[in-house]
């Protein structure tokens with residue numbers, strides 16, 4: 001090729017490059033312009049929505065207590081200002097309709113006010129707003145009376161408020177309720193009748209109740225019943241009942257979706273009314289063990305996505321759940337279950353002390369897949385997209401970290417497991433919906449050091465600052481025991497030097513696991529997988545539970 005030809009080609013190349021660059025620049029500019037336009041359009045929609053919601057729906061004069069007030073209702077707030085000549089622009093009080101449970105008509109001599117419920121007979125004297133008030137982590141029922149003698153005026157307000165409340169789509173209208181009458185002190189039915197049913201009735205929520213007759217009853221009902229009629233499921237019971245229902249909801253979703261392998265997110269949310277002895281799941285989404293708080297979260301439709309785990313052994317699903325303890329936690333529960341005749345708190349203390357006295361490590365291979373997107377931010381919320389992409393099953397063997405050793409205790413928890421005994425939770429380093437579980441592995445150590453570690457759970461921190469404790473945010477865990485012992489044999493053993501002697505294998509034996517407070521005996525390797533946001537519970541994210549008890553046994 002001659003020099004001028006080469007120059008010409010070079011020029012052509014340059015001009016094509018420039019052209020491409022120009023096109024790229026103009027494409028980028030076009031994209032930016034489109035994005036800007038989209039943003040502006042969205043802003044306009046938001047502003048219009050805000051304006052619409054701030055539009056006054058109703059305005060009227062009502063008496064609140066003895067004073068007349070100028071009352072204003074928009075779609076997002078109810079505001080009332082005292083009408084006083086000395087301060088014509090008085091301080092407004094505000095209430096969000098989101099906290100209003102229902103509206104009733106005050107009739108007759110105000111008997112609705114006296115009874116705290118919407119009344120049926122007599123002349124209409126005003127509107128009563130039954131609402132929810134926050135006191136710390138507790139939700140309580142409260143009433144606001146707006147008095148006005150005009151029946152027509154009152155009726156308009158009553159109808160409008162009812163219409164507004166009907167617009168809250170997350171609030172349930174029809175619930176399937178399971179009550180375990182044998183939970184804890186056998187008070188579940190009483191708790192339901194006393195604290196829950198009146199609030200459901202007041203909020204016009206229809207209910208369909210099953211009082212369970214045996215273990216597995218709720219699961220079999222859930223497999224068969226027509227779920228699409230309901231807006232949610234409610235469990236009145238302890239952690240065992242909650243675990244059974246969560247497991248049942250996911251299984252049912254799998255059945256409905258014809259997905260035998262992969263867990264499927266249930267459509268219906270689960271509400272938990274605590275009636276057990278520890279109520280860890282309830283505490284983790286309510287911050288308190290209080291049936292009224294739990295019911296109000298359901299009535300107001302507060303929904304919280306929650307991570308769950310699946311537990312598999314030899315490729316078979318054992319169950320779905322939130323937490324599992326292997327080693328100390330499993331053995332302690334197995335001992336407690338043998339003394340079912342004891343009152344539950346005594347039984348727990350007995351088992352704890354006895355297991356501590358016979359403390360022994362498990363010899364096992366512990367493998368885990370670190371959670372990919374964990375940033376160390378305890379209460380971070382992530383995109384749904386991120387969760388979908390995070391599929392531990394698609395990861396190769398190389399993403400696993402494996403250690404072989406002696407462990408006193410291994411816990412895997414996809415929720416913080418708050419309780420009055422451990423207000424910041426057994427796993428404060430995870431949150432309800434961060435897409436990972438906390439793995440807490442306690443290596444072999446002396447009894448006194450292990451007790452120190454346990455005691456720090458009831459204070460507030462420092463339980464992991466020991467050289468023998470390791471914690472990881474994980475998406476999957478595998479525990480392969482090296483040796484087995486039938487735990488009942490262990491009961492009858494003489495106490496030897498248990499600190500360093502690993503457990504001896506015996507045929508047909510199984511390891512006791514504590515899965516959501518239920519004893520599950522598994523002989524082989526267990527694979528735990530975390531399923532981000534697999535279930536929706538009525539409740540909210542809380543970082544600390546109300547502490548009402550102290551454990552006296554250690």
Ligand SMILES: Nc1ncnc2c1ncn2[C@@H]1O[C@H](COP(=O)(O)OP(=O)(O)OP(=O)(O)O)[C@@H](O)[C@H]1O
Nearest residue numbers: 183184212213214215237238239240241276277278
């Ligand atoms: N009528 C019944 N009789 C016996 N067991 C039942 C009955 N109904 C349900 N169950 C089972 O009882 C088990 C324990 O229930 P639950 O957790 O509610 O009570 P708890 O063990 O006393 O409470 P906690 O787990 O907080 O100590 C669950 O596995 C549940 O399936």
